[in-house]
C-alpha cells in the first residue's frame with residue numbers, strides 16, 4: 001500500500017481526516033470532563049424524599065446537630081435541606097477556605113422566595129455578588145453608613161445613658177426596654193430623628209419586628225415546596241408585611257426628597273440620595289436606595305439589641321468579670337463620659353463583649369451563601385448554585401482556637417494585657433470575606449458604648465438562677481430573665 005501524508009490528500013480526504021481529529025479531540029474532552037466529574041461531591045448523611053436531611057436536625061439547635069455531623073463527615077459536608085442540595089461549612093479554617101480563598105465563587109445568595117419578598121432583587125444583602133451593580137452597591141452602602149456613623153454613635157451613647165437611668169435601682173426584665181432603646185438608634189440612623197416622626201417610628205419598628213419573626217419561624221417554607229401550598233397563610237403574611245414595610249419606607253423617602261438639603265445629611269436615606277445624585281443615579285436608582293435602608297434596619301436592629309441583652313445577662317451571671325470591666329472603666333475614664341475613641345484602651349471590656357458573642361453564639365449561621373460557578377473545596381466538587389450554610393456556631397466551639405469552649409472566660413481574648421490578635425482573627429461573628437457584615441464596626445462600637453455606660457453607673461445583679469439556653473433563631477434570643485440594677489454610688 002502506498003504511504004501518504006496529509007499534504008498528499010485531496011479536499012474530500014482532508015474533510016474526512018479533520019472529522020477524525022474532531023472526534024479524537026471531543027473524546028479527549030469527554031475523558032477530561034468525566035475525570036473532573038469524578039471529583040466527588042462532599043460526603044454527607046442519607047436523605048429522605050421531600051424533606052431531605054431535615055428530620056436529622058434538632059429543631060431547637062440545628063447548628064449543634066450540624067456541628068456533630070461534621071465529626072462524622074468532615075468540616076465540609078453535603079446534605080439536603082428539604083429538596084435543596086446544601087453544603088455545610090464548619091470551623092474557622094474551612095469557612096476561610098471557602099469564603100476568603102474562594103471568595104468570588106462562594107459570594108452568591110440563593111434564590112429563596114423569602115429573600116425575593118424582602119428584596120425584589122434590589123437589596124444588597126439578598127443579592128449575589130455576581131449580579132450587575134452589586135460591588136458598586138456594596139461600596140455605596142458602606143459609604144452611606146460611614147457618613148452617619150458619628151451621629152449614630154453619639155445617639156447610641158445618649159440612649160445607653162437614658163437606659164441606665166431608667167434601670168437604676170429597679171428589678172426588671174430588661175429585654176423590651178433594650179429593644180426600644182436600640183430601635184430609636186437604628187430608626188434615626190435609617191429614617192431620621194425618631195422624635196420628629198413618632199407615629200412612623202412605632203409603625204416601622206413593629207413592621208420590622210414582624211418581618212424578622214416571620215423570617216425566623218417561616219424559614220422551612222423555603223426548603224419544602226409542598227409546605228408552601230399547605231402554609232399559604234404564613235407566606236401571604238410575610239409578603240404583606242414586607243409590602244407594608246416598603247410602603248412605610250417609601251413614605252419616608254418622599255419626605256426626604258421634599259426636604260432634601262445636600263449640606264445637611266442627617267441619616268442613611270439622605271446619604272444614599274446624595275450618593276445617588278453625586279455618583280449618577282443608575283446604580284442607586286430609587287428601589288435600591290429603599291432596599292438598602294431596609295437592609296440596615298433589618299440586619300442591624302435585631303442583632304445589636306439582642307446582643308446587649310445577652311451582655312446584661314452575662315454581667316449578672318459572672319460578677320467577677322463584671323467587676324474586672326468596671327475596674328477598667330473607672331481606671332480609663334476616671335468618671336468622664338465614654339466615647340468610641342476609648343475602645344482601643346479598654347481591652348477587658350471588649351474581651352467581655354467578644355466572649356458573650358462567642359459563648360451565647362448570638363448568630364449561629366451567617367446569611368445563606370450560594371456558589372456562583374462550579375468550583376472545588378478541599379478536593380470536593382461543588383456545583384454552581386449550591387446552597388451554602390455557614391455554621392458560625394462551629395467556629396465558636398472550635399477547640400483549636402477556644403479550648404474548653406463551654407466555659408465562659410473573656411481572658412481567652414487577652415494576651416499580655418492587650419487583645420489577642422491571633423484569637424481575634426479566628427473569631428468571625430460578623431462573617432468573613434466579601435459578604436462580611438457591612439455594619440460590623442458600627443455594631444461592635446454600639447455594644448461597647450452600651451456596656452460601658454451601664455456598668456459605669458450600675459451594678460447588675462442576678463435575682464434568681466438564670467436559664468441561659470437560647471431561643472433558637474437566625475439571631476438567638478435569651479429567654480425571659482430578671483435583673484436587679486443597683487446604683488454604684
Ligand code: HEM
Pocket residue numbers: 124125126138295296297299300301303304307363365366367368390429430431432434435436437438439440442443444447
Ligand atoms: C455586632 C453586631 C453584628 C453582628 C454580630 C452581625 C453579624 C452579621 C453576619 C453574621 C452577617 C452575614 C455575613 C455573611 O453572609 O457571610 C451580617 C451581614 C450583614 N449585616 Fe451585620 N451584624 C452586626 C451588626 C450590623 C449592623 C449594626 C448593621 C447595619 C447597620 C448590619 C448590617 C448588615 C448587612 C447589610 C449585612 C449583609 C451584607 C451583605 O450581604 O453583603 N449588621 N451581619
